[in-house]
Amino acid sequence: MSITKFVMPEVIFGKGSIEQAGEACLRLGAKKALIVSDSGVANAGWLEIVIESCQDAGLAFATFIEMTTNPKDREIEAGCLTFKEQECDAIIGLGGGSALDVAKGVALLVTNGGIISDYEGVDKVHSPLPPMVMIMTTAGSGSEVSQFSVIVDSFREKKMTIISKSLVPDIAIVDPGTLTTLGPDLTAATGMDVLTHAIESYVSIAATPLTDVQAKNALSIVARHLRPSVASRHNEEAKKAMAMASLQAGLAFSNAILGAAHAISHAIGGKYLLPHGEINAILLPHVMEFNRIASPRRFSEIAGIMGIDTRTLTEQEAGMAAIHFVRELSQDIGAPNSLSDVGITREMIDPIGMTALEDACMITNPRDMSLEQINQLLLTAL
Amino acid sequence: MNKLELIDLMTGVKSSKKTYYTELKKTVDQLKKKNMQLEIMNDITKNMNMDIDIQEILRNVIAKLKQLITFDDSHFVILYEEEPALLHICPNGHCELEMDAKNLLYPFQDFSSALKEKQPIQVEVKRLPDFREKERLLSLEIESLLLVPLYGKSKKIGIWTFGRKKKKTWPKDELEFLEQLSNQLALTLENAQLYKEVLHSKQEWEDTFKAVEDMIIVFDHKGAVYQSNDSARDFSDLVPLIEKSQNLIQDTFSFNKPGFQEIPLQHDTILEMYAYPIQNKEHQVYGVIAYYKNVTERRQMEVQLLHAGKLGAIGEMAAGIAHELNSPLTAILGNSQILLRKTPQDNPDYMLLDDIKNCGDRCRQIVKSLLTFSRQDEYRFHYYSINEAIHQVLNLLKYQLGKKQISLHLSLQEDLPFIKGSQPQIEQIIINLLLNAKDALDESEQTEKSIAITTYSENEFLVVQVTDNGTGIEQERLPFIFHPFHTTKDREKGTGLGLSVSLGIAKDHGGKIDVLSTPGQGSTFFLRLPLQAEEERG
Numbered sequence: 001m002s003i004t005k006f007v008m009p010e011v012i013f014g015k016g017s018i019e020q021a022g023e024a025c026l027r028l029g030a031k032k033a034l035i036v037s038d039s040g041v042a043n044a045g046w047l048e049i050v051i052e053s054c055q056d057a058g059l060a061f062a063t064f065i066e067m068t069t070n071p072k073d074r075e076i077e078a079g080c081l082t083f084k085e086q087e088c089d090a091i092i093g094l095g096g097g098s099a100l101d102v103a104k105g106v107a108l109l110v111t112n113g114g115i116i117s118d119y120e121g122v123d124k125v126h127s128p129l130p131p132m133v134m135i136m137t138t139a140g141s142g143s144e145v146s147q148f149s150v151i152v153d154s155f156r157e158k159k160m161t162i163i164s165k166s167l168v169p170d171i172a173i174v175d176p177g178t179l180t181t182l183g184p185d186l187t188a189a190t191g192m193d194v195l196t197h198a199i200e201s202y203v204s205i206a207a208t209p210l211t212d213v214q215a216k217n218a219l220s221i222v223a224r225h226l227r228p229s230v231a232s233r234h235n236e237e238a239k240k241a242m243a244m245a246s247l248q249a250g251l252a253f254s255n256a257i258l259g260a261a262h263a264i265s266h267a268i269g270g271k272y273l274l275p276h277g278e279i280n281a282i283l284l285p286h287v288m289e290f291n292r293i294a295s296p297r298r299f300s301e302i303a304g305i306m307g308i309d310t311r312t313l314t315e316q317e318a319g320m321a322a323i324h325f326v327r328e329l330s331q332d333i334g335a336p337n338s339l340s341d342v343g344i345t346r347e348m349i350d351p352i353g354m355t356a357l358e359d360a361c362m363i364t365n366p367r368d369m370s371l372e373q374i375n376q377l378l379l380t381a382l
Numbered sequence: 383m384n385k386l387e388l389i390d391l392m393t394g395v396k397s398s399k400k401t402y403y404t405e406l407k408k409t410v411d412q413l414k415k416k417n418m419q420l421e422i423m424n425d426i427t428k429n430m431n432m433d434i435d436i437q438e439i440l441r442n443v444i445a446k447l448k449q450l451i452t453f454d455d456s457h458f459v460i461l462y463e464e465e466p467a468l469l470h471i472c473p474n475g476h477c478e479l480e481m482d483a484k485n486l487l488y489p490f491q492d493f494s495s496a497l498k499e500k501q502p503i504q505v506e507v508k509r510l511p512d513f514r515e516k517e518r519l520l521s522l523e524i525e526s527l528l529l530v531p532l533y534g535k536s537k538k539i540g541i542w543t544f545g546r547k548k549k550k551t552w553p554k555d556e557l558e559f560l561e562q563l564s565n566q567l568a569l570t571l572e573n574a575q576l577y578k579e580v581l582h583s584k585q586e587w588e589d590t591f592k593a594v595e596d597m598i599i600v601f602d603h604k605g606a607v608y609q610s611n612d613s614a615r616d617f618s619d620l621v622p623l624i625e626k627s628q629n630l631i632q633d634t635f636s637f638n639k640p641g642f643q644e645i646p647l648q649h650d651t652i653l654e655m656y657a658y659p660i661q662n663k664e665h666q667v668y669g670v671i672a673y674y675k676n677v678t679e680r681r682q683m684e685v686q687l688l689h690a691g692k693l694g695a696i697g698e699m700a701a702g703i704a705h706e707l708n709s710p711l712t713a714i715l716g717n718s719q720i721l722l723r724k725t726p727q728d729n730p731d732y733m734l735l736d737d738i739k740n741c742g743d744r745c746r747q748i749v750k751s752l753l754t755f756s757r758q759d760e761y762r763f764h765y766y767s768i769n770e771a772i773h774q775v776l777n778l779l780k781y782q783l784g785k786k787q788i789s790l791h792l793s794l795q796e797d798l799p800f801i802k803g804s805q806p807q808i809e810q811i812i813i814n815l816l817l818n819a820k821d822a823l824d825e826s827e828q829t830e831k832s833i834a835i836t837t838y839s840e841n842e843f844l845v846v847q848v849t850d851n852g853t854g855i856e857q858e859r860l861p862f863i864f865h866p867f868h869t870t871k872d873r874e875k876g877t878g879l880g881l882s883v884s885l886g887i888a889k890d891h892g893g894k895i896d897v898l899s900t901p902g903q904g905s906t907f908f909l910r911l912p913l914q915a916e917e918e919r920g
Contacts, residue, residue, distance in 0.1 A: 005395045123391040128400040147392070163392055165399040206393045257392050363388050 004208035006255050008145055009134075010171045011247065015240070018135055018175040021050045021092055022057030028131035028170050030090030032060035034083045036103035037094040038067050041137050044181035050094050050135065062086035064106070070159070070273045071102040072152045073116045079106035090131040093169070096190065097141025097150075097276065100134050104149040104167050107132050117153050120160040122360055125167070132169040137178040139229070139242035140190025140277055142197055142250020144172040152270050159270030161360045168254070176236070176243035184230050188333040189277030191226040191242060194218060195326065196280040197249035200259035203291060203298045204364040211256035216305050218249035223306035223325070230333040260369055261287040263359035264378070267352045274342050281335035282342070285326045286381045290373065292319045294366035299323075339381045349378045415450060419559055422446045426566045436574055443567070451556050455524050455545030457515075459493065460571075461538055493541050496529040502557055503529045506549065525549045530564045534572030542567070597653075597674035599624070600660070601631050608669060619647050627672055630657050634670045644677075651678045689865075700752040707749050715742040751883055766805040768837055768844055768911070769794045774805075775812045783816075783833065788823055791834040798837060801844055801911055803891045808911070811884040811895075815848040815907050818880065822852030822905065843893070843910040851904040860899065884909075 012020050025033045033054060037047050042065055054061045064082045067075045083091070083106055093103030105116050107129040112119070119125055134144035143149070149162045179187070198218035201211055225241035232238070264287070265279040292299050300318030304310045306325050310318040327337070336342050353374040356362065362369065383391075391397055422443055444456055492510070496503040505527050507519050519527070524545035532539040542564055552560075591598060597614035599607055605628055614620065626645045634641050634657040641657045653674045660669040718739040725732045772794065783790055816833065823831040828851055836847040855863060864885045881895070888895050892912040899905035 003395055005393060005397070007397075007399065122388050123397060125400060128402045128405050165397050168399055206389050208393075255393055257389070360388070360392070363385050364392075 004210055006208070006210040006251075007147065007165055007168050008172075008251050008254070009169045011145065011174065012171060013174045013244070013247065015175060015177045015236070017173050018046060018049055018178060019053050020173060021094075021133060021135055022053035022055070022059045022061075024171045024173065025054070025090050025092055025131065025133045026057045026059050028090060028133070030059060030131050032062065032086065032088045033090040033092045033133075034079070034086060034088040034106065035061055035063045035092045035094060036067075036079055036099055036106060037063065037065045038096075038099045039065055041065075041095045041099065044137070044178075046094060046135075046137055046178055046181070050092060054092075061092070062088055067098060067102050069098050069275065070152050070269055071098045071105065071150075072154050073105075073160075074154060075102050076105035076109060076116050076151060079103075080109045083110050088130075090133070091129075093132065093134040093144070094137065096136070096138035096186075097143045097193075100136065100141065100143035101149045101151060103132065103134065104129075104143070104169075105151050105162075108149070108162070108164075108167065116151055116162070117156075117160060119162045119164070120153075122163045123165075124162070125164040129166050133171045133173065134169040135173040135175065135178070136243075136246065138182060138186065138190040139179055139239075139246035140193040142194070142246055142253060144169060144174065145247060145250040146254035148254065150266060150276075152273070157271050158355050159266035159359075161266060163257075163360055172247070174243050174247050176240040179229070179239040179243060180233050180236075182233070184233075184334070186277075187230045187242075188226075188335050189275055189281065190246070191222060191229060191277075191333065192281035192284065192330060192335050193277040194242070194246045194249045195222045195226070195329070196261050196265075196284045197253040197258065198222060198245070199284065199288065199302060199326075200261055200361075200365075201249070201253040201256040202302060203295050203366045204253075204256040204259060205366055206364045207252075207256040211252045214248040214252035215256070218245040218252060219302060219305045220307070221245035221248075223329070226329060227332055257364035258361040259287065259291065259365035260356070260362060260367075260374075260377075263362040263365070264352065264356040264374060266359050266361065267355035268339075268344070270355065271351060272344065272348065274344075278336050278342055279339075281330050282337060282339055282381055283377075285323050285330070286377050288319075288323045288326065290369070290377055291365065291367045292316075292323070298366075339378065344382065346379070346382060349375060349382075352378060418446060418450045419563075422450070422563060423566055426563070426570050436571060439567075439570065443563075447563075451544075451560070452546070453528075453544040454547050455519065455522055455543075457543055458532075458540060459543065460532075460540035492529060496541060497531045497533075497538050500531055500533060502531070502552070502560060504552065505529060507545070519545055523547050528552055528560075530560050532564050532568040532571065534568045537572070539568045539571050596676070597623075597672075599627075599672045599674070601627075601670045601672060603635065603668060605631050614674070619651070622647060623653065623674070627655055627657075630655060631670050631672065633657075634659050635667050638665075638667050645674075651676065652681055653677065692865075704749040704752040707745065711742055711745050711749065715739065715746065718742060751880075763802050763804055765800040765802050766808075767800055768798060768808070768846060769796070771805050771809050772812060772835060772837070772846070775809050775816065779813065779816055779820075783820060786820060786824065786831070788820060788831045788833055791832060793834065793836040795838045798839060798844060799913060801913060803911065804887075807887045808891070808909075811887055811909055812846065812848070814880040814884045815846075815909065818907075819848055819850035819852065819905075822850050822854070824852075826852040828852065839913060840910075842913050844913050846909040846911075847906060848909075849904065849906040854901040854904050855897070855899040856901050860897065863897065864895070 010024075012024065022033075035047065035050055035054070037050075041047055047063070047065070051061065051063070062082060064079045066078060079102055082088075091103050091107045093100040108119060108125060109116060111127045111129055112125055136142075136144040145168070147163055147165050147168045149167050150159050151162065152158070153160050182190075198215045201207060202215035202219065204211075207215070221241045222245045225238045225245065228235050229238035229242045261280055261283045264283055265276060268274060268279050269276050288299065296315040296319055299322055300310060300313070300315040303313070303318040303322035303325065306322060308318070308321050308325060310321065313321060330337055353371045356374055357369070357371060425442055425446070426439065440458065447453075447456075492503060492505050507516065507524055507527055510516055510527070522545070524547060526546050526549045528544040528546070530542040530544070532542055542560075544560070592612050594611055595613055597617055598611045599614050600609040602608040607624065617623065623645060626647075630641045630643050638659050638661070640659070643655050645653045645655055647653065654677050656673040656675075658671045658673070659667040660671055662668050718735055722732070722735045722739055725735055772792075776790070780790070816835075819833045823833070830851075832851055834847075834849045836845075836849070838845055838847075864881050885895050888909060888911070893910050896908045896910070897905060898908075
C-alpha cells in the first residue's frame with residue numbers, strides 16, 4: 001500500500017495531565033460532560049480528581065460508573081439514558097479499556113440511535129459523536145487513541161468489535177501517575193495486552209511505516225519496562241515508559257488493526273467473560289508460532305526490537321527466540337500461561353472458533369486461519 | 383465485502399472520522415434543498431385559486447426544479463379530451479400545446495401503466511416503440527425517461543416526463559419529491575380548469591344579463607341600485623323610474639313575494655315592472671331583482687287593434703245596410719228619373735221630383751262609400767302614374783275650387799315612377815283630401831285661400847302632400863279624425879266616412895296617411911304610398 005493514513009487524537013501526556021480533563025473537554029465546546037468510569041477507578045481517587053478538574057474549568061458534569069469488566073451492551077444503554085437524562089453534550093471516559101469502550105459506546109448511541117449491535121463491524125457509524133476526552137488509567141487497551149470499541153453482546157454471548165474512525169476520541173489524556181494505583185496482576189495482564197497490540201499490529205497485513213514506528217517503540221519499551229512496572233507500584237520511570245508503550249501500541253493497532261490473538265481472545269472473552277489481558281497473554285505465543293511462517297523476517301525483527309541479539313541467528317531462530325522471549329516475560333510477571341489456568345476446559349473450546357473467524361481482527365492476521373487451525377491452536381493452549 | 387475492502391474501510395485514506403462540520407454542511411445542503419422544494423410547492427400552491435396561466439407556472443417550476451434535480455429534458459403530456467396532447471417546456475422552454483394527438487402516437491402503454499400504478503416509471507428511450515417525440519429525445523441524447531403521473535382529485539390529468547442523458551436510477555428522495563410535486567401540480571391544473579369553467583359560465587351569465595334588452599336592476603336591502611344591465615344604464619328616465627319602483631321593492635322585501643306594477647312615465651311611456659326577492663341560504667331576503675318591460679309600443683298596438691276591430695264591425699254593419707238600401711234606392715232613382723222625364727220643367731212638381739232624384743243620388747253615393755269602406759267592392763291593381771291621377775281629380779274639381787276663389791298650387795315631381803294599385807281608389811283619396819281642404823277653407827276667414835298639391839318620393843314612399851291654409855284641426859281632435867262617422871261638417875255636407883275610408887284604402891295599398899295641423903293656420907295631409915307595391919296585394 002503506497003498511500004497510508006494515520007489517525008490519532010490530540011494526545012496530552014505526562015504525570016498530572018489527568019487534571020487537564022475538564023479544561024480539555026471545555027475546549028471541545030462541551031457544556032456538560034458525562035464522566036464514564038468504574039468503581040475501581042473511583043475508589044483509587046482518580047474520578048474525584050477529574051470531577052475537580054471539571055469544577056475548576058466550570059464544566060457541568062454527570063457520572064456513570066455502573067459497569068463491570070468486559071463491558072456489556074446493557075451498560076451502554078444505561079449510560080446512554082444517563083447522558084440524555086442529564087442533558088450532557090460531551091463524554092469523558094476514565095479508566096481501563098472497559099470504561100473507555102463503554103464511554104465510546106454511549107457516545108455512539110446518543111447521536112446515532114438504535115442499539116449497539118447495529119454498529120458491529122467496520123465503518124457503520126453514520127453521524128458524528130459528541131466530543132470525547134479519554135483518560136486511560138491502565139497501560140493496556142489503547143482505547144484512548146483507537147478506533148475500536150469492544151462490547152459484549154449479552155444475548156449472543158460474544159464480544160462485538162466496532163471499528164470506526166468516528167470512535168477515535170478527540171483528546172486522549174495519558175497520565176502515568178494513574179498507573180501507580182494498579183495492582184501487579186492487572187499491571188501484568190494489561191502489559192501483556194500492550195505487547196500483543198504491538199506484535200499483532202507489527203505483523204498485520206495493514207501495517208504501514210507509520211504504524212511500524214509506533215509498534216516497534218512499544219515493543220522495545222514493554223520488553224524493558226514491563227517487569228519493573230509489575231514489580232513496583234512506585235517505579236515512576238517504568239510507569240511512564242509503560243504508559244508511553246500503551247499509547248504507542250494503541251496508535252499502532254488503531255491504524256494497522258490486529259490479528260488472530262485478539263480475534264480469538266474476543267471470542268473467549270465474550271463467551272466466558274474472562275480478563276482480556278490474561279487471555280491475550282496465554283494466546284500470544286501460540287498465535288506467534290502459527291503466524292511465524294507468514295512473515296519470518298518481521299518475527300525475527302521483533303526479536304531484535306525486544307533486545308535479543310539476533311546477529312548469530314537465522315530468521316527462523318530469531319522468530320523462535322521472540323516467541324520464547326514472550327513466554328519468559330509472561331512467566332516472569334506471573335501471567336497465566338495456559339487456558340486451563342483461567343478455567344477453560346476442552347469442552348468449552350468448541351463454540352469459540354466460529355466466533356473468532358467472524359471477528360474483524362481476523363481480517364488483518366498475516367496468516368489465513370481455518371476453523372480447524374483455531375481449534376488446534378486452542379487445544380495447544382489448554 | 384472482501385478482505386481488502388474491509389481493510390480499506392479500517393485503514394484506507396477514505397475512512398474518515400465523521401465531523402460535525404461536514405454533517406452540518408450536509409444538513410444545510412439538505413435544508414437548502416428542502417427550502418427549494420418548499421419554494422416550488424409554494425409557487426404552485428400560491429396559484430391554486432387564481433386565474434393562472436398553466437404554461438407560465440410550468441416554466442417557473444421547471445426553472446426552479448433545474449436547480450434541485452438533474453434532468454436534460456422535461457415535457458408535459460396532458461390528456462386533452464382523453465387524447466394525449468404535448469406541451470414542451472424544456473430544454474428550449476417553448477410552451478406551445480401541440481394538440482395534434484394522432485400524429486403524436488405516444489407510447490401510451492407505458493403512460494397508461496404509470497397512470498394506472500399512480501407512481502413514476504422509468505423507461506429506456508431506445509426501447510420505446512417509435513413515436514414522433516422519440517426522434518427528438520434521441521437527438522438530444524436522452525437515454526432514460528421518467529414518467530410521473532399527474533393525478534387530480536378525481537381524474538387523470540396527464541404525464542410529466544423527465545429525460546436524462548445518463549441512465550442513472552432516480553434517488554428515492556427525488557422520486558418522492560417529484561411525486562408530491564406532481565400531486566400538487568395536478569391539483570392546481572385541475573383547479574385552474576375548474577376555475578376557468580366557472581369563470582366561463584359566470585361570463586356567460588354576465589353576457590346574458592347584459593344582452594337582455596329589457597331593463598334589469600338589482601336593488602339592495604336599502605332600495606339602492608346594486609347592479610344593473612346596459613339597457614337600464616342607458617334608459618333616459620332612470621331616476622324617476624327608480625323612484626317610482628321603491629314602493630314595490632319595499633313590499634317585495636317585506637312580504638318576500640314577487641310583485642308586479644305598471645309604471646307610467648313621461649311621453650306616454652309605460653313600463654311593466656316585475657319584482658322578485660333574492661334569498662340567501664336562510665331564506666332571508668337580501669335583495670330584489672326588478673325586471674322592467676317597456677310596453678309603450680305594445681299598448682299603442684293594442685289601441686290600434688281595438689280601433690281596427692271597431693272598424694271591422696262598423697264595416698260589416700255598413701255593408702249590410704248598403705246592400706239593403708241598394709234595392710229601394712234603385713227603385714227611388716229609377717222611378718224619379720221616369721217621372722222627371724215625363725214632367726215638364728215648369729211643372730211645380732218638377733222641383734220636388736228633382737229633389738227626390740238628387741237625394742237619391744246622394745244616397746247612392748253614400749252607399750257606394752260605405753261599400754268601399756267595407757271593401758265590398760274590389761278594384762284590380764295595375765301600374766299608374768300618381769301625377770296622372772291628380773290631374774284626373776283636378777279635371778273634376780277645378781271648377782268647384784275656382785268658384786270658391788281657392789288658388790291651386792301644383793308642384794309635381796316629374797320623374798316619379800309608376801306605382802301599382804287601384805287608380806280610382808287612390809283618386810278617391812285625393813278627392814277626399816281636396817274636398818276636406820276646400821271645406822276647411824270654406825269655414826276660414828282667410829282672404830287668400832290656397833291649396834297646394836305636391837308630389838315627391840321620400841325613402842321608399844311616394845308622397846302626395848295636400849296643404850291648405852284653412853281652419854286647421856284642434857290638437858285634441860287629431861287622434862279621432864280617422865274614426866268613422868267623425869265629422870265637423872253639416873249633416874248635409876259630410877258623412878264622416880271620408881278620411882276613414884281613405885285611410886282604409888291607403889292601408890290596403892301598403893301606405894298610410896299622416897297629418898300635421900295648426901288651428902287657424904291650416905293642415906297638411908301626407909298620403910304615403912309604397913314605391914314598390916307588394917305583388918300579392920290586391
